[in-house]
Amino acid sequence: MTFDFSFWVFGVRWLHVLSGVMWIGLLWYFNFVQMPSMPKIPDEQKPAIGKVIAPAALFWFRWAALSTIVFGIILAFMNGYFWQALVLGLSDRVPQHSLIGFGMWLGAIMAFNVWFVIWPNQQKALGMVEVDAAEKPKAARTAMLFSRTNTLLSIPMLFAMVGAQNMPF
Numbered sequence: 001m002t003f004d005f006s007f008w009v010f011g012v013r014w015l016h017v018l019s020g021v022m023w024i025g026l027l028w029y030f031n032f033v034q035m036p037s038m039p040k041i042p043d044e045q046k047p048a049i050g051k052v053i054a055p056a057a058l059f060w061f062r063w064a065a066l067s068t069i070v071f072g073i074i075l076a077f078m079n080g081y082f083w084q085a086l087v088l089g090l091s092d093r094v095p096q097h098s099l100i101g102f103g104m105w106l107g108a109i110m111a112f113n114v115w116f117v118i119w120p121n122q123q124k125a126l127g128m129v130e131v132d133a134a135e136k137p138k139a140a141r142t143a144m145l146f147s148r149t150n151t152l153l154s155i156p157m158l159f160a161m162v163g164a165q166n167m168p169f
Contacts, residue, residue: 016071103160
């Protein structure tokens with residue numbers, strides 16, 4: 001068996017999809033399971049979530065976001081459409097490049113939110129970084145709002161990514 005270029009493209013695509021499933025799965029877990037369930041959890045049990053579950057989930061969440069972006073960029077280069085997608089297909093008027101580019105930009109915005117807004121604010125809210133007690137609720141709210149924004153952005157992002165590969169143009 002020879003491992004030609006198409007094998008490596010398949011491998012990178014698989015890693016991109018695997019990372020993306022982990023990223024969006026955790027995003028949806030936070031927004032559809034953990035956050036709505038928190039008011040129902042007795043106060044004495046909440047430290048287990050804030051000290052054990054949330055930090056572990058946030059570790060995988062942020063690294064899944066980064067690996068999804070990295071593998072996506074590598075895949076776009078391997079398939080020869082990175083620059084066309086980056087300019088949303090305006091350079092060659094190929095619909096797939098417009099759609100995948102739209103998805104790439106949404107993914108980049110979402111990854112930025114994860115690393116530079118959600119994560120720093122979650123660290124404050126969970127007490128992983130020392131801040132004034134008054135700043136914790138503000139940080140938690142900021143993290144929640146950006147997480148909800150990412151949840152909303154994930155729907156057109158997923159449509160664009162899957163549509164670019166599967167829509168008959």
